[in-house]
Amino acid sequence: MEAPLMHLALVGTPNSGKTSLFNALTGSRQKVANYPGVTVERKEGSFVTPLGRQVSLVDLPGTYSLRGRSPDEEITRDMVLGRTPGEAVPDLVLCVADSTNLRLTIRLVLELKRTGRPLMLVLNMFDIATRRGVTVDVAGLSDALGVPVVTSVAVRKGGTADLLRRTDEIAAQAHALTQHRRNLWQPLTIAQLRATQREADRIIAATVSLPARPDSWTARIDAVVLHPVAGLAILALILFVMFQAVFAWAQPLMELLSSGFGSLGQFVHDTLPAGFLQSFLQNGVISG
Incomplete structure (x- = not known):
């Protein structure tokens, strides 16, 4: 029996390398249009996992939060929550992070967890972070967040292999793709956002080591x-x-x-x- 089509959504802050990852995964198998009623661009593509599973991938507009203060952010929020008419509810949300600057993305991950959607954090540009002396405890970060975490180098051949492998593993867990289709998500208040940022800072302090400032001329x-x-x-x-x-x-x-x-x-x-x-x-x- 052929496996059902899997729907993935790419979420991330602006300049996190999200579009590069989308292009690396989908190649030429993508199409561009606008969301109904707005001028915001909609990018959708497809790819096949190593185990042969067909995947539909949509690249959502960049956002720092799910509060939805602009049309782009509203579209991203509604797509994740399954509120967009005519759009499939994501089976898995891929939150893309710039590995050299995780502060805002970790807060976004904590917000996305509250939606109840299956979630995976993708540490993109991991090679650049390594060259700059940034050390990330990937396993510790996964434990602290309670979601799978993979590394990625979207601009390098084979740089998405770990992501594709984990996608197949998550797809094999049928219950993970059907849980929480409906949720009671509510936007965070200002006080809750500050508390979420403090929690994000605590997680980063425990799992990410920044290079010491070099004493050079x-x-x-x-x-x-x-x-x-x-x-x-x-x-x-x-x-x-x-x-x-x-x-x-x-x-x-x-x-x-x-x-x-x-x-x-x-x-x-x-x-x-x-x-x-x-x-x-x-x-x-x-x-x-």
Whole structure:
């Protein structure tokens, strides 16, 4: 018996690499349209998992929260909650995170958990985070959040292998794809959002290690030129020197060059006989 079509939704903050991951998974098997009644772009594609399961993937607009303060955020919220007419309820929500900056995405994951949808966190751009010295305890982060966590490098061949494997594992758990079709989700209040952010910060502090600030000459220079007071003073000094160089200090040199080319033109005029060559050199090459 053929497995039913699996519906996945990509959710993430802007600039998290969500679109790159969508392109890596779907390739040329994608179509672009607009959501009914709005001008927000709708991107949908398909792919096949290693075990041969057909998957439909929709790339939802970037959002920082499910509060829905803009048309894009409202569409993402309603799609996740299954409130969009004519759209399939996601069997699995993939929350894409920029591995170099997890703070806002972890809060979004905690909000998505409250919807009751099957959820997986995808740590995208994991190679860049590693090169920058960011260390993520993937297993510890998964335990702290209570959701599967995988790493991904969307721009590299084979960089989505772990994601595809885990998708097959989740799809094999039939109950995970049918639980909580209806939920009692309510938007968070400001106080609840702050509490959720504090919880996200606690989880990040326990599972993510940032590199120590290197004691290099570039770091010492940055400490001066990026200082909120000294940096502005240095910028003002550089601009003053540039304007002085152009409008004041360069004047004697400009006059010297002008006089030199004038003398050279006069020399050509006095040396060569009148004609095309004289005019070309004096009025064309030298004056030009």
